[in-house]
Amino acid sequence: MENIFFPKVVQAVAGENRTVYAYMNDGSIRLVDMKPMIKQGGIFSQLEKDTFFEERLTVLNDTVAWDLTGEHDPTQCIDIDPFTVAECPAVADPLEIVG
Incomplete structure (x- = not known):
């Protein structure tokens, strides 16, 4: 039986x-x-607001999410399919201090 890898987000940081x-x-x-x-609008239009985008960004449902209620309710969020996130470009860690 083949092992299937399920991508999960463990931390999300606004860029x-x-x-x-x-x-x-x-x-x-x-x-x-x-x-x-x-640009698609709908639920994602809420992400246009600077404060909402940065302050509500979190990890819910093992993926990048924006908490709609502030209560970390996994049913009340805008989230991105973790497989979609895993297909995005891999980059270097922006939090590492380059010296």
């Missing part, structure tokens, strides 16, 4: 210009550009 650095359970860091989804 510049509506991007998110997603730290994955395989050790990779993925850069998620949310601008195309925001």
Whole structure:
């Protein structure tokens, strides 16, 4: 029986210009550009607000999410499929201090 890997986000950090650095359970860091989804409108239009994008960004349902209620309720969030996140470009850790 083949083992199937399910990607999970363990940490999400807001980047510049509506991007998110997603730290994955395989050790990779993925850069998620949310601008195309925001352009689609609907639920994603809430991510246009600076304070909402940065302050409500979290990890829920093992993926990048925005908490709608502030109560960390996994049913009350905007979340991105973790397989979609895993397909985003891998990048270097932006939190590492380069010396």
